[in-house]
Amino acid sequence: MVISRRAALAGLVAGSAALAAGCSGGGGSGKPKASPSVPIRAVDPRATQSFNNAKASLLLQVMAHPDDDLYFMNPDAEHIVHAGVPVVSVYVTAGEAVGQNWIEGMPKGKPDKAAYSSARHQGLRQAYAEMLGLDRFAPWKKSVLDLGGGVKAETNELVNGARKAQLVFLNIAMLSAGDMRLPLLWERPAGAMQSLVATGSPCTTSSTYRHDTLVDTLATLMDRFKPTVVHTMDPDPDYQVHDATHPKDNDYGACSDHRDHTPTALFTWKALSQWVADSTERDGHPPRFVTTAFRGYYNQRWPHNLPPEVVEQKHRLVEAYGGDPSWDCDNPAGCGDYGQGGDRPMKNRKGWIRSTHYRYEGPAAAPGTDKAGRLEAYGVLGTQAVRWAETSPGSGRWGEPQNLGGGPLAPALASVRDSEGRRLLFALRFSALEGRGRPDTREIVVLEQRSPDGPFKAWQGLGNPEHRPDRGRRVGMPAAVAGPDGRVHLFVRNAGKGVSSRVREADGSWGKWQSLHGQEIQDGLTAVLDAEQRVHVFGTGRDTVHHWAQDAPGQPVRHQPLKGLPQPGGLPGAALGGDGELAVVYRGPAAEQPTVHRLTPGSESVASTELHDFAGYGPLAAHPLAVRGAGDAVMVLGRAVNGEIQLTDASGDSETVRADAKLVPVGTAAMAMDAGHRLCVAGMSPDASPWLWRPEVPHS
Template sequence: MNSRWTPRGTGTTRRQTLTALAALSAAGTAGIAGIAGIAGCSAGRPGTAASVPTGPAQASAPGAAEPFTSAVGDKDALLLQVMAHPDDDLYFMNPDAEQVLRSGVPVVCVYVTAGEARGINHQAGTPIPPADKAAYSASRHQGLRQAYAQMLGLNQFAPWERSVLRLPGGVTAETDTLANGGRGVRLIFLNIAMLSDGGVRLPALWNAPGAVTHTLPATGSPVAHPSSYGHQTLVDVLAEIMDRYRPTLIHTLDPDPDFQVHDALHPRDNDQPGCSDHRDHTPVALFTWKAIAQWVAASTQRDQHAPRFTATAFRGYYNQRWPHNLPPALLAQKARAIKSYGGAPDWDCGNAAGCGDYSQGGVRPLRNRKGWIRSTHYRYPTALPTPTVDAQGRLVAYGVLGTQAVRWRETAPGSGRFGAPLGLGGGPLA
């Protein structure tokens, strides 16, 4: 392909060319970290039967990924984000997601759990309401609709089209869509209960063979009946969503969170035992990467080439312990979306179950000592294509596209133009 960063007839410095190569892919060769589980964290442990990828997720032969025609292939760009809870994207993947949306790229967001917690939607300084898990889930959904409407440049109470999405295993999910001009957002709520019958949580669904969990339909949802999920059901559902919407960029939570000693200096807060992240974040990330591997293997076999996408994992609660990295303008942009998500009990949003996640409304996230809002960190920040020079003096870069190792080569020394990436096989890589 011709380099999209080099106008015809202009000279190109080596530094500019290396910058262009870095932009070719946001993913590197770190490997699908943690797909076999994480020792010491509650989400996964090596050696458990459910932790090991099974089925069609296999490495492909060299050349199986050919021909790639561009960094995004021959279709429109699309961002797919997979989160554990409503608001994970707003806290941990923004402002990246909003910047992608503003550029005109459609966004599909998948929320795996209902986010119901204890079912109490409480604004500080007001009486504590009675618990209602289905209503709290619905109110958080409304908060997301408010946030994404605001990101689209619409009134935050703009009406969405809400319908039922039918998925593998007989499960159903709510899907909400909204568009403004050429930009659009789709929200998909799988709504698996954070605490299901028999005390089953997402870590058990990842780790424990035979574990089954159930969904919690939100109040007012078009989904009328609960669905059941086993380990493979969730993998199949996520892989089907990937195949249906064909993302060119995938955002995931952290599949390999940092180990963390919890003591008086570093309180556990909302962390899982032994690691600095929520106990639901890690298994959702692991399920997502396992689904990516399954989708790529099936798609490559069917289409004779791997799907064309890159993937980026984002740190979660460890933002609390890393230096804040957002400048004031981006922090304000991120805070606006979270303020719309948080809402308030007196907002007239048209949703009887509630108008947001009230504990996250107003300026409370900016005042929270944990500071999650003040940072956005990639799990693998240096995972970019690695350049070198061949015997003819042409720049050659190696990276990852569609979970496959690929190679880009300059068409001529110093030209700044690159041919189509060559699939080298291997994988799945991240």
């Protein structure tokens, strides 16, 4: 009997409580007993206090294991560090596994978890020394942090001019007494874990971590270092069917990630919410920071999205981390995680090093214009929605951020204006983030203006296309488009990796969630209108770019596969060109140069143009640009191989324009037209403030 992947997934999720719990962060058999009802210190969605002034830029990363940052958060982290932003990397577990640091050709010794943990620490010192531009064996300052509550942790510091790295090792044993692991620490009220003392560590005492201890410790670190950028792991990984095509390998339960990655991310997001709540109560202002969450073993399950040059950048640091038993690093316990040394990561069929994926896709600052002609941008700051506006039309200077509340929110917003000119903001909210046998839920929410450029109404919950909370955690980021008939179409990727939609009617009422079917797409939907005002939605599949559209304006959006679109490696951008064609631009697997595919709605013909002078990586955006005396051009925005922002014409006939290297992007940038019909690019900086670029383009 042949069973579809959709049916297999449904059966897998419904039939195994233990596996579903594993995805959630818990594990074992049976449902954990909920903890007594105690107040949760978390962001209040109604809070709108003004933000504090960040004193200095700082990147804080929280990982489950040594090397998670190198595999999953680069090249983003390295680009930020190269811009002179200090980095603090926190490692929750000791990463000791079975205590064997062995490669072929070495004699096998007895397992030594303390030594293996120490060797991995040394590997990180080697990698970060190279990231800072120093010799990999540069000496570090080692000391002990007292984090309160009886918790102590080793910390290592290294400085090279403006570049600074600090490593913090909480070093919780991956397997603690009583068979306790991180998933159980998240789920069980009475769980406790102990830290492992690594060989040669200046921290010679073991600390005990309960659920609240770990949340408090992470929140304490956030308050101590006051980051402006936070990198986290994936709190809600995809469900994954494991079969001959996708063997289980290192996945845990029914999801595509490691058993420690998910609870580490959940603890981090809970700590972020607690830090914001406590800081707001204490200081009267929430902290100013932006967040990026990164996928983990998801990298194995989709076509690779990094070109060879960027992969080699990642490999240089992973290779330094892996080290070699022949190295003289002055650490008797070992000179790295030998299994990750040499060219082994490049040969690993799992391909973790060959991709970098954001968990929450979307622009870090979504730009537009107000009635006064000023540019405005909407984003998420301190887990709360925020609006910036130009001080005056064309000034190029942003005013102070206006806190719109709604938190705790995922890191990006979808922003549209309806046919009456009212702004609508859509977000994914962590509606419950509690653990200990209590709810962990997500919901889509909307904030709508009462009138064009007028005050906003209260946040409204739109629920979730999934009815079960665990499935509801897998939903993607909202994408939206407004039609001239007054309707607003909202789309999200659902737990089955298809598309679900809700429609706001012209009278403001919302219809029910509807499945638009389709399956096996990545998150990061693009929604546009064509020349006939029909809605089109594009999503990256395994074999092609998938497509949903209306047959006519006002008709339902339905799955309409397209022919002639080759396999994608990255997320697509789409825009309407002046000739009535839709331009869809994306890179193929592991490709440097993107290709623009021009589609005529209603026709099966596809004309493709490779953009030869646009080598880079990451998501792409497309936007129409009015050309005097001609039809609209389509501009393409993305990152260069070195991480800088670049722009070109989708025709392939114009030279690529680069932004000033001082504009360091955090997350994804976006485009808009200002009141003077000039193209503008907005993004977020490592100091948690937006930047604005008005490029000189050939058509302007």
